[in-house]
Amino acid sequence: EIHEKDTQYCEAIRNERNQRKSVEAELESFRLSMEDALRRRNEIEKENVALKDKVQRQEKYIGRLQDRDKQNRRQSKAPRPSYMAGVEKEPPRGGSKISSGLKQQYHPSFGSEENTRPNLLDESSHTDEVTSLLR
16 A cells, blocks of 8 residues: 555656656747747847938938038029129130130020031131131
């Protein structure tokens, strides 16, 4: 009888140990999955912070570009003082007399008729006229 009770007691202890081991294994599995989820969450938060910072810097940059564009538009639309009424806004970029003269004489937008005048640079007889205009 004592031997039976001892056997039952030992079997109950084995069962409890097996249950404890399975519960501890399950707990360890949950702990590892929680650590993994926490690690992924931290990575996502870091990425989120980096993206928010990037968006904020881009918004500031775009704002600066828009402000600069507004200032440029205001300056170009600003009324000109009366002493500058007849003066051109920008000097001609060509810089030479011949380039501005040719644009006025031969550019299609200055006349509705088709350009029938000869090209001065193609004819060698007009080189003296061209060089005199360049001086």
